[in-house]
Amino acid sequence: MKPNGSHFVVRSLAVVLLAVGLLSSLGNAETAHGTFKLPVQARWGTMLLAPGHYEFTTETRNGGNVVTVRSIESQQSGIVISIATSTARVSGSGLKLSESEGVKYVKALYLGDIDLQLDFGTPKSKIAKVAKSQPPKMASAAGSH
Numbered sequence: 001m002k003p004n005g006s007h008f009v010v011r012s013l014a015v016v017l018l019a020v021g022l023l024s025s026l027g028n029a030e031t032a033h034g035t036f037k038l039p040v041q042a043r044w045g046t047m048l049l050a051p052g053h054y055e056f057t058t059e060t061r062n063g064g065n066v067v068t069v070r071s072i073e074s075q076q077s078g079i080v081i082s083i084a085t086s087t088a089r090v091s092g093s094g095l096k097l098s099e100s101e102g103v104k105y106v107k108a109l110y111l112g113d114i115d116l117q118l119d120f121g122t123p124k125s126k127i128a129k130v131a132k133s134q135p136p137k138m139a140s141a142a143g144s145h
Contacts, residue, residue, distance in 0.1 A: 032058045032111045034093045035072070042097055043123040044069065044106040045080035058111065058118065060085070065118050067109060082109075082118035089115065098122075 035055045042049050053072040058065060065085055070077035090112045098107040100122045109118045 030060045030114055032060070032093070032114055032116075034111075036093075036095055038095075040097070040104050042104040042106055045078075045120060047078040047080065056109070058109070060111075060114070060116060060118075067118065080106075080120065083121045084119040086117045086119070087115055090117075 033056070035053065037053050038049055038051050040051055047069065049069070049071070052074075055070050055072060057068045065082040067080050067082065068077060069080065090110045092110075092112045094110045094112075095106055096108040096110070097104050099105070103123055105123050106120050107122075108120065110116075111118070
């Protein structure tokens with residue numbers, strides 16, 4: 001029997017989620033849950049999110065901050081890790097969207113209930129993607145023997 005690629009991905013994701021769950025129960029993890037409506041297509045880490053309704057779960061601890069995002073419509077989910085945290089003095093939770101090179105992306109997630117702001121990186125530029133897909137140009141050199 002040939003292994004099915006989608007089953008492998010589902011099993012791998014389940015193992016990662018289980019590991020994250022076990023590690024968070026061992027440390028001083030703080031969990032926050034919430035929902036949001038994304039009005040435009042945006043990148044969040046390596047994920048490309050379509051406009052729609054989402055729910056999130058965060059697990060914050062000294063070793064890192066993991067956010068699990070799940071689309072309510074499609075049930076697809078992904079995980080993103082923040083690059084920095086800071087104390088936030090905001091009421092409620094919310095997303096801060098920014099734009100880089102014409103691409104909208106999630107810059108920060110505010111968690112007012114636990115006074116925390118999670119910051120996320122800017123997506124890689126389009127130039128890097130275009131350069132990858134084009135074959136390298138070869139320079140010719142003429143010399144005398």
